[in-house]
Amino acid sequence: MTISKPRKRLLFVVVASLALLAIVANFFVFLGLTAADIASQFSRIPLPRLSRKPWHSQDKIDGPYQPRDAHPISLLMAEADKRWAVYENTRSTTFRQTVAKYRTRYGRHPPPGFKDWYRFARKKNVHNIDDFEQIMDDLRPFWAIEPKVLRNLAANMWRDDKNGVAGIHIRNHKVVKESNKSWRSETLITLVEKIVKYLPDMDIAMNRLDQPRVVVPWEDMQAYLKKERDTRQLRPNVKNEFTTGMDDLLNITTEDAPAHQEDPEWFAAHGKQYMETAKLACPPESHARNHDMPKADAEALYKNRMGGVIANFNLSSDLCTMGPEIQDQHGFLYSGSTVIPTKRLVPVFGECKVNVNSDILFPANMYWKHDERYDYDEKHDDLDWEHKSDSMIWRGVTSGGAQTSDNWQKMHRQRLVRIVNSTIMANQPVRILSEQPEKPGEYENFRHFHPADFAANHTDVGFTESMSCVPDCAFYNDVFSMKPKAPFPEQFKQKYLVDVDGHSFSGRWHAFIESKSLGIKATIFREWHDSRLFAWRHFVPMDNRYDDVYSILTYFIGLGAPPEERAVGSTAEAYMPRHEAEGKRLANQGREWAKKVLRREDIEIYMFRLLLEYGRIMDDNRDRIGYDGDGSELDRYDGVAKTDQDQVAH
Numbered sequence: 047m048t049i050s051k052p053r054k055r056l057l058f059v060v061v062a063s064l065a066l067l068a069i070v071a072n073f074f075v076f077l078g079l080t081a082a083d084i085a086s087q088f089s090r091i092p093l094p095r096l097s098r099k100p101w102h103s104q105d106k107i108d109g110p111y112q113p114r115d116a117h118p119i120s121l122l123m124a125e126a127d128k129r130w131a132v133y134e135n136t137r138s139t140t141f142r143q144t145v146a147k148y149r150t151r152y153g154r155h156p157p158p159g160f161k162d163w164y165r166f167a168r169k170k171n172v173h174n175i176d177d178f179e180q181i182m183d184d185l186r187p188f189w190a191i192e193p194k195v196l197r198n199l200a201a202n203m204w205r206d207d208k209n210g211v212a213g214i215h216i217r218n219h220k221v222v223k224e225s226n227k228s229w230r231s232e233t234l235i236t237l238v239e240k241i242v243k244y245l246p247d248m249d250i251a252m253n254r255l256d257q258p259r260v261v262v263p264w265e266d267m268q269a270y271l272k273k274e275r276d277t278r279q280l281r282p283n284v285k286n287e288f289t290t291g292m293d294d295l296l297n298i299t300t301e302d303a304p305a306h307q308e309d310p311e312w313f314a315a316h317g318k319q320y321m322e323t324a325k326l327a328c329p330p331e332s333h334a335r336n337h338d339m340p341k342a343d344a345e346a347l348y349k350n351r352m353g354g355v356i357a358n359f360n361l362s363s364d365l366c367t368m369g370p371e372i373q374d375q376h377g378f379l380y381s382g383s384t385v386i387p388t389k390r391l392v393p394v395f396g397e398c399k400v401n402v403n404s405d406i407l408f409p410a411n412m413y414w415k416h417d418e419r420y421d422y423d424e425k426h427d428d429l430d431w432e433h434k435s436d437s438m439i440w441r442g443v444t445s446g447g448a449q450t451s452d453n454w455q456k457m458h459r460q461r462l463v464r465i466v467n468s469t470i471m472a473n474q475p476v477r478i479l480s481e482q483p484e485k486p487g488e489y490e491n492f493r494h495f496h497p498a499d500f501a502a503n504h505t506d507v508g509f510t511e512s513m514s515c516v517p518d519c520a521f522y523n524d525v526f527s528m529k530p531k532a533p534f535p536e537q538f539k540q541k542y543l544v545d546v547d548g549h550s551f552s553g554r555w556h557a558f559i560e561s562k563s564l565g566i567k568a569t570i571f572r573e574w575h576d577s578r579l580f581a582w583r584h585f586v587p588m589d590n591r592y593d594d595v596y597s598i599l600t601y602f603i604g605l606g607a608p609p610e611e612r613a614v615g616s617t618a619e620a621y622m623p624r625h626e627a628e629g630k631r632l633a634n635q636g637r638e639w640a641k642k643v644l645r646r647e648d649i650e651i652y653m654f655r656l657l658l659e660y661g662r663i664m665d666d667n668r669d670r671i672g673y674d675g676d677g678s679e680l681d682r683y684d685g686v687a688k689t690d691q692d693q694v695a696h
Contacts, residue, residue: 111631115487115623117479118350119582119601122357123628126582133580137174140684142677144175152182153278155672157662158286161680162244163654168683170647179577181656184406187262187270187391188663189277194294196664198308199392200249201296205303209312210255210386211394215296219243223298228254230397233411241654246288246661249296251394255384256549258399258571259312262391263326267404270391277669284672289665310392315385317448321365321373323387327402328366341371349589352489353479353597356589359581363570363590364401372590376547376570377447377457383514383549393660398551398571407574408656409649412553418533422557427535431562431630436603438466438542438566440507441532444522445514445548451521458568458590462546463509463526465592468502478596480620483609492620497596504603506540514549538563541629542599544588547571559585560640564633566598574652578643584636602629 110127113120138144141164148156167175188196204213204226213225214235219242221235231252238250253259262270297304315323321334328334333344348361348368356362365379373379378400396405397412412420446457454460464470473496480492508529512519534557537543543558544566551571558565559579567581568588581587586598604624612619662668 111628115489117489117601117625118352118355118357119598120625120628122350122355122582123632126580130580130583133174133177136176138176140677140686141680142684145673145675145677147176149280153275153280155280155284155674157658158246158288158671158673159244159658159661160673161675163651163658164680165683166241166244166654167651170651172648172651173642174578177578178652178655180407180574181652181659184404185659185663186274187267187404188393189668190270190273191391193292193664193666193668195308196393197249197292197294198304198306199310200251200664201294202303202307203251203310203392203394205307209310210253210384211310212252212254213296214238214250214252215298216242216245216248216250217295217298218247219245223296225296226254230254230411233415234395234408237409237414237649237653238657240650241657244654245657246665247290247292247295248657248661248664250657250660251392253394253396253405255386257378257382257384258396258403258405258550259387259394260392260399260404261323261327261387261389261402262404263389264329266389266391267327279669280674281670282674284670284674285667286671286673286675288661288671289667292666309390311388311390312386313388315387316383317381318385319373320379320382320385321369323389324365324369324379324400324402326389328369332366334366334369344368344371349594352491353601354477354589354594355597356581356587356594359587360576362587363572365570366402368590372458372570374456375458375461375591377445377449377459378547378550378570380456381447381449381453383448393664398573400570401572403572406656406660407572409574409652410551410553413556413644414646414649417553420553420557422534422560426538426561428538428562431541431633434541434563435539436504437540438505438507438544438599439532439537439540440544440546441510441529441537442546442548444509444512444519444526447514447549449515449519454515454521454525458547459509462544462592463507465595466497466501466505466507468498471501472496472498476596477593478600478605478620478622480606480622481608495596495620500596500600500605504599507544534561541633542566542602544568544595556640556644559636559644562633562637564602564629565636568592575644579639582632584632584639586632601625 110131111123113124138147141161144164145156145160164175201213203209203211207226211226212228212231213223214221214231215223215225216238221238221242224231224235231254234252294304325334330336333339344367348356348358348364350357361367369379391404394405395408396403397408397410399405399407440462442459444457444459446459449457475494476497477491477493478495479489482488482490509526510529510531512522512526512528515522538561541563543561543563545552545555545558546568547570551569551573555565555567565585566588567585568590570590579585588594588598600620600622602625604622606619606621608621608623662671665671
């Protein structure tokens with residue numbers, strides 16, 4: 047049979063293409079690439095009429111930090127880089143991947159509106175479309191409570207104004223009412239209005255107070271979490287819309303209370319030791335409840351025995367792990383000023399919490415509200431690293447707890463000011479690390495360092511005014527000399543910015559990370575952004591007792607002279623080589639990262655996702671609503687072909 051010329055040409059093209067494919071495949075095999083690697087490379091090839099989207103362009107990841115010595119901080123930096131690289135390399139890049147990962151992680155379909163949220167997040171250039179674990183953790187136990195009960199609580203907790211709860215009420219895609227309003231709820235409304243057109247009718251109960259609210263006993267919480275796990279399922283043919291016309295939403299046409307009103311069971315605990323309540327939410331075997339656990343065993347869970355630096359930032363703020371050691375050293379724990387908790391699981395939104403709380407976190411208002419005291423502005427006179435001083439600065443007021451002439455030394459801010467005061471520390475030895483004379487690059491504990499001169503030369507820490515005292519703050523007149531206020535441009539002249547708690551979280555933290563200085567953080571509070579900030583990659587963690595502050599500062603700034611340069615017969619001096627490059631590296635990494643994950647756009651994205659998930663747990667049909675598609679309808683939006691979607695990052 048004769049083959050026509052057009053067919054011959056077609057046959058030639060097919061054979062040539064197969065030959066070329068075989069050559070390319072063998073080339074990849076020669077390079078040691080797996081089939082998955084090859085598929086990944088082909089998936090990056092743009093297809094006709096399918097433009098590649100920005101979220102397919104993986105950022106270039108520098109190799110992990112290579113420690114120049116065996117100092118624990120150097121080693122912790124290298125470990126943090128590796129964890130962060132995993133975080134970066136496992137991000138979903140398509141709607142299909144995002145949906146599949148959601149179902150794998152949570153055992154449920156995404157909520158109604160998930161596709162709108164995805165497009166919203168992509169339009170605003172979200173960095174990691176998967177990192178909303180805090181939301182899911184916060185809402186998990188509420189799956190164990192009937193939606194009708196949750197709606198009743200959310201609609202009515204504002205009614206007794208002395209309990210410190212505001213109400214925000216959404217109807218027909220508008221914020222129609224605000225109850226027991228405060229500056230916090232007014233600010234939150236300006237954020238909610240950015241996304242309200244996507245939301246179902248709902249009532250939001252928001253904490254008006256500085257300090258968190260909900261402490262559910264551990265045994266009760268385990269029962270709630272078990273029920274949540276047991277109810278996970280991927281039902282077919284669920285409805286991709288929220289239910290309308292449900293009972294127990296607030297009747298916005300009247301101020302009258304409903305016939306039945308759930309009791310949130312608040313109780314006042316102002317000025318009392320918080321650990322007495324907090325420990326109830328800890329496991330029975332934890333340090334908080336097991337008095338037989340030695341302090342050293344608890345510290346070993348989160349501190350390095352060398353220099354006492356923090357090895358696990360998450361556990362360093364875990365009250366079940368370290369609460370007993372700082373219950374007399376932190377103002378909120380020793381004598382909280384606005385503590386009105388409940389042991390009942392109630393849906394209250396809050397800006398921060400400690401690990402035992404079950405408040406629903408949202409991005410703090412100070413990160414959203416424009417306030418020059420808390421906003422980083424590129425116009426600030428922020429010096430390049432090389433032009434900053436080798437000093438750590440902190441300014442603030444005496445907030446943190448209800449203070450008296452008898453208890454002020456128990457407050458955390460007061461301890462910070464004292465521990466870096468050269469006069470107070472004149473005869474106080476502290477532990478730092480010192481290089482071993484016979485083993486350069488290796489270190490040992492040096493327990494008799496007298497830090498007075500170092501503190502005088504390298505710290506600028508002090509109060510600007512006193513407040514929160516009972517009956518007044520006159521007792522501070524003979525204790526502290528107040529320092530002038532230091533606006534951000536003044537603070538940014540220093541290389542090291544230490545940030546500690548006040549009554550609750552510190553609203554300056556975002557600005558500190560965004561700056562060209564290096565942030566040092568000590569806190570017991572959790573915030574919405576915690577999972578996206580890596581200790582020892584984007585900031586320096588510090589113990590809440592501040593007993594590692596000199597280990598940290600001497601590492602970066604350096605101390606003393608090497609043995610060969612010391613005076614004859616001198617053997618008792620500590621020596622720490624300067625780690626200038628490491629400090630600059632951390633500062634730069636934190637700054638660049640903040641531009642990607644701590645933007646105002648990230649706050650909008652987080653709040654949108656939070657309220658979709660919240661809307662579902664409040665819905666009577668929550669087990670029968672959601673998005674049950676495979677995500678393929680956004681293939682073209684994502685700029686990839688369907689065959690590219692087989693690799694789901696887990």
